[in-house]
Amino acid sequence: MGPAVFRCERCQGEVNPHATTCPHCSVRLAGIKCRSCGFAGSEVDFAMDRCPRCHSAIPRRRFTLSDVNDLAARQDVGGLSKALSHGGGSDVRTAAAIALDVIHDARAVGPLIAALDDRSKEVRDAAVEALSDIPGSRAAGPAIAALKNPHGRVRQSAAQVLAKLPDPRAAEPLIAALRDRDGGVRQSAVTALGRLRDTRAVEPLIAALRDRDGGVRQGAAAVLELLPDTRAVEPLIAALKDRYQPVREAAAKALGRLPDPRAVEPLIALLSDRHESVRQNAALTLGRISDARAIGPLIAALTDQDKDVRRLAASALGSVPDSRAVDPLIAALKDQDEGVRRCAAGALGKIPEARAVEPLIAALEDQDKAVRSAAAEALGQTGDGRAVEALVKVLRNREKPAAGVAARSLARLGWKGDSTETAAAYWITLGNWQRCAQMGAAAVEPLIEALKDRSSAVRQGAAGALGDTRDPRAVEPLITALRDHEYSVRQDVISALGRIGRPAVEPLVAALRDSDGALRRDAVQALARTNEVCAVEPFVAALKDSYGPVRENAAFALSEIADASAVQPLIDALGDSEGPVRRNAAWALGAIGDARAVEPLIVALKDQHEYVRKNAVEALAKIGTQGVEPLMGALRDADEQVRCGAAQALGRIGDSRAAEPLSVMLAYDVIRPVREAAADALRRLGREPPTSQT
Numbered sequence: 001m002g003p004a005v006f007r008c009e010r011c012q013g014e015v016n017p018h019a020t021t022c023p024h025c026s027v028r029l030a031g032i033k034c035r036s037c038g039f040a041g042s043e044v045d046f047a048m049d050r051c052p053r054c055h056s057a058i059p060r061r062r063f064t065l066s067d068v069n070d071l072a073a074r075q076d077v078g079g080l081s082k083a084l085s086h087g088g089g090s091d092v093r094t095a096a097a098i099a100l101d102v103i104h105d106a107r108a109v110g111p112l113i114a115a116l117d118d119r120s121k122e123v124r125d126a127a128v129e130a131l132s133d134i135p136g137s138r139a140a141g142p143a144i145a146a147l148k149n150p151h152g153r154v155r156q157s158a159a160q161v162l163a164k165l166p167d168p169r170a171a172e173p174l175i176a177a178l179r180d181r182d183g184g185v186r187q188s189a190v191t192a193l194g195r196l197r198d199t200r201a202v203e204p205l206i207a208a209l210r211d212r213d214g215g216v217r218q219g220a221a222a223v224l225e226l227l228p229d230t231r232a233v234e235p236l237i238a239a240l241k242d243r244y245q246p247v248r249e250a251a252a253k254a255l256g257r258l259p260d261p262r263a264v265e266p267l268i269a270l271l272s273d274r275h276e277s278v279r280q281n282a283a284l285t286l287g288r289i290s291d292a293r294a295i296g297p298l299i300a301a302l303t304d305q306d307k308d309v310r311r312l313a314a315s316a317l318g319s320v321p322d323s324r325a326v327d328p329l330i331a332a333l334k335d336q337d338e339g340v341r342r343c344a345a346g347a348l349g350k351i352p353e354a355r356a357v358e359p360l361i362a363a364l365e366d367q368d369k370a371v372r373s374a375a376a377e378a379l380g381q382t383g384d385g386r387a388v389e390a391l392v393k394v395l396r397n398r399e400k401p402a403a404g405v406a407a408r409s410l411a412r413l414g415w416k417g418d419s420t421e422t423a424a425a426y427w428i429t430l431g432n433w434q435r436c437a438q439m440g441a442a443a444v445e446p447l448i449e450a451l452k453d454r455s456s457a458v459r460q461g462a463a464g465a466l467g468d469t470r471d472p473r474a475v476e477p478l479i480t481a482l483r484d485h486e487y488s489v490r491q492d493v494i495s496a497l498g499r500i501g502r503p504a505v506e507p508l509v510a511a512l513r514d515s516d517g518a519l520r521r522d523a524v525q526a527l528a529r530t531n532e533v534c535a536v537e538p539f540v541a542a543l544k545d546s547y548g549p550v551r552e553n554a555a556f557a558l559s560e561i562a563d564a565s566a567v568q569p570l571i572d573a574l575g576d577s578e579g580p581v582r583r584n585a586a587w588a589l590g591a592i593g594d595a596r597a598v599e600p601l602i603v604a605l606k607d608q609h610e611y612v613r614k615n616a617v618e619a620l621a622k623i624g625t626q627g628v629e630p631l632m633g634a635l636r637d638a639d640e641q642v643r644c645g646a647a648q649a650l651g652r653i654g655d656s657r658a659a660e661p662l663s664v665m666l667a668y669d670v671i672r673p674v675r676e677a678a679a680d681a682l683r684r685l686g687r688e689p690p691t692s693q694t
Contacts, residue, residue: 016067062088065095072099081111084127090120090270097126106138113142116151116157124157131650132164147173152182159188164430171198178204183213190219194226202227206235209251214244221247233260240266245275252281258288264651268297276306283309287316295320299328302344307337308547314340318347326351329358338368345371347409349378357382361390366401372402380409388415396422398449403427421446433461437468444469448477456486467496472503479511482522490522496530505530509538517547524550528557536561540569543585548578555584559591567592571600579609586612597627603636605645617645621652628655635661635678643669644677651681659685 008015013024033041037054042052047619063083071079073097080103083096097115101107108130115127131139139161146158147447159177162170170192176191190208193201205227208220221239236258239251252270255263263285283301286294290400294316301313314332317325327346345363348356349546360382363375376394379387394406405427417423417435424443427435436443443465450462463481466474474496480683481493497504504526511523524542539561542554555573558566573585586604589597597619604616620627627649634646647665650658659682666678666689679689 002568040058059081062086063096064088065092068092068095068099071096072102075103075105075330075493077103077105077107081108084111084115084123090118090123093120094126095120097123097130097378101126101130101133104133104135105112106134106136109134109139109142112139113146113158116146116154117151124153126158128160128164131161137165138166140165144170144173147177147185149526152180152185155182156179156188159192161187163188163192166192166195168196168198171196171200175201175204178208178211178216183216184201186211186216187211187219190216190223194219194223197226199227199229202229205226206232209235209239209247214242214247216241216251217244218246221250221254225257226256230258230260233258233262237263237266239357240270242647245273245278247314248273249275249278249281252278256281256288257283259285261291263291264289264291264293268294271297273311276304276309279304279306279309280312283312283316287312288317290320292320292322295322296326299325302328302332302340302433307340310337310340311343314343314347318343318350321351323351323353326353326356330356331360333363338366338371341366341368342374343372345374345378349374349381352382354382354384357384357386361387364390364394369399369402372399373405376402376405376409378434380405380412383413385413388413391415392422395425398425398446428458428462431458431461432589433465433468436462436465438467444471444473448474451477451481454482456489458654459484459486460492463492463496466494467499470500472500474501475504475507477535478504479519479523479526482511482519482526482571483516494522494526494529497526498531501530502532505532512538512542512545512550517545520545520547521553524553527551528560531560536563536565540566543569543573543581549580551576551578552580555581555588559584559588562588562591562593564592567594567596571597574600574604576645579607579612582607582612583609583615586615586619590615590622593623595623598623598627598630600638601627602630602642602646605634605642606639613645617648617652620645620649624653625655628653628657632658632661635665640671640674643671643674647677651677651684654684658687659687663687663689667676 007013008022008025011022011025013022015022015478034051034054034056035672036056037051039051039053063086068080068083071083080096084093084100093115097112100112102396110133111129116124118124118127131143143158143161143165147155149155149158155177159174174189174192178186179389180186180593190205193205205220205224209217211217211220217239221236224236236251238254239247242248242251246268255267267282267286270278273282283298286298298313298316304310304313314329317329328346329344333341335341335344340572341363345360348360357379360375360379361647364372366372366375375606376391379391389515391406391410395410397403403425407426410426410428417426421442423434424439425444428446436447447462447466450458453459453462459481463478466478478493478497482490484493486492497508508523508527512520514520522542524539527538539554539557543640545551545554551573555570558570570585570588574582576585582604586601589601601616601620602651605613607613607616621629631646631650634642637643643665647662650662662678666675666682669675669678
């Protein structure tokens with residue numbers, strides 16, 4: 001029986017098994033058809049290279065990148081699985097594995113496991129990634145089984161999959177894999193056990209510290225750092241003498257998680273290791289152990305040729321406070337590396353020695369800002385009053401972050417400040433806005449500067465404190481701060497300008513002419529907070545602003561002022577194109593209570609927005625008896641919403657003249673909500689409506 005070929009059912013032309021349309025007649029292809037028995041199916045059905053019905057051989061075809069892209073677009077798992085094994089080149093197979101990674105379909109687990117034996121590392125790596133992304137750890141079981149595959153590269157890739165899929169079931173198989181004959185498998189197993197962090201692996205990992213492969217020994221030491229267990233101390237100390245430099249480095253670092261005095265002498269010996277990375281980890285771990293025996297060797301390490309060793313040695317000396325280290329650390333304040341100087345300053349702050357104060361004060365002038373900050377912090381830790389004057393100078397310079405650190409150090413030294421701008425900067429740094437406001441005029445300039453701070457919390461606090469000072473100098477900077485990108489800051493600025501009051505009115509009125517609509521909106525809010533009647537005209541003008549939120553806020557502000565001169569502009573605003581403007585205009589007219597607004601408010605009862613109609617009813621109720629006659633007439637309006645609103649308003653007013661027309665409405669109106677409104681209004685008038693009519 002000959003090999004199967006694939007033909008279009010319409011024109012019988014031979015087609016590529018992965019094509020979606022026939023190249024001869026352009027018809028869309030539904031699947032693959034076996035020439036021998038006529039069976040038609042998908043790529044998944046023919047994935048084993050044979051017809052599933054008659055078992056005729058399907059000739060292998062070399063997939064191309066174009067084929068893979070087409071299969072990926074259709075999310076054809078079967079086709080991509082086939083391309084993963086039959087791809088013409090490693091780039092095609094890699095692309096197929098990557099596409100399967102994107103799809104995340106559990107049906108691809110088998111083909112991807114098989115791809116772990118691919119001759120190309122790129123394909124194997126892509127398969128590992130795809131397997132690790134299969135949801136529900138469905139690849140864990142097959143990967144565990146693959147740890148027993150006869151091929152080393154499969155076992156290694158399986159361990160890599162398990163490293164990305166921390167499944168508790170894998171612990172024992174991975175521990176067993178630590179005895180695999182292939183070093184790459186053992187290394188990958190160590191890495192996977194590090195991800196699992198299973199304490200059952202401690203003893204096997206200790207044994208792996210004696211593995212013949214340096215990479216395995218290094219990995220075992222690194223994983224033992226993640227599984228701190230006192231059983232590992234002696235083996236890790238022994239590993240400090242390993243001939244392989246990465247093992248010594250990893251062992252020294254791991255002992256930092258197991259601070260044990262037994263490791264001090266071996267670690268001191270490593271401070272002379274020819275590899276700087278080993279010396280660095282030795283100094284780091286000695287700092288964590290904090291043993292006085294290390295003082296002398298760490299002092300010697302301050303002159304190491306490697307800057308990182310010197311940095312770590314300086315920091316380590318700070319963790320073992322000893323007066324012997326003071327002079328060497330003072331000398332290290334002049335090291336050519338800024339990191340060493342910074343660490344030396346930090347260490348001196350932890351050693352209570354008076355002779356360190358003057359050198360630390362000198363370090364406040366260091367060219368590096370991090371060193372200056374470290375020196376300022378250290379001076380606060382010394383508790384020495386001689387540092388106050390120098391720290392105040394740093395505070396006065398307002399340089400960040402040193403000024404903030406200086407303020408905190410001054411607080412530790414008990415400095416309470418005075419009435420100067422320096423003291424204001426001190427309280428600003430500490431975030432004590434109440435004290436800033438209490439300082440009054442002396443705090444204004446530093447607070448204005450704080451409005452530009454990177455921290456929104458500082459800008460917010462500064463705005464609030466400026467409002468509390470009520471100082472006119474703050475007005476213009478606060479108006480500028482209305483452009484702040486943080487809503488919470490702008491709200492505090494608005495409140496602050498309102499508290500300043502009359503001095504803010506004229507600048508805020510000027511801000512209403514700014515080109516920035518958002519600034520004009522917030523300026524209206526701030527102007528309203530001033531509660532100045534002289535601001536009526538600007539608000540009336542703002543009712544015609546091109547930006548809706550400005551008009552909305554202006555209408556609401558006029559409701560707060562309740563000045564009769566605004567009645568006609570507010571009546572005009574009832575016809576505004578923006579619903580929120582009409583809503584606030586109705587509310588404002590109710591607050592003013594002028595009878596001229598009755599008829600326009602009755603018209604507003606027809607508004608498309610319920611919130612406008614509701615405010616119109618409220619306004620008519622507030623206007624009171626002056627609106628009774630027009631409202632009784634509105635009970636006969638053709639619009640049901642007007643009739644309903646009029647009934648509600650009459651009920652709120654409580655005038656007995658409305659009883660008869662409301663009773664007529666209750667008896668004859670055909671709209672149920674209108675009758676219900678009339679019944680409720682009658683109850684408010686003390687007239688219980690007949691049950692049959694309600």
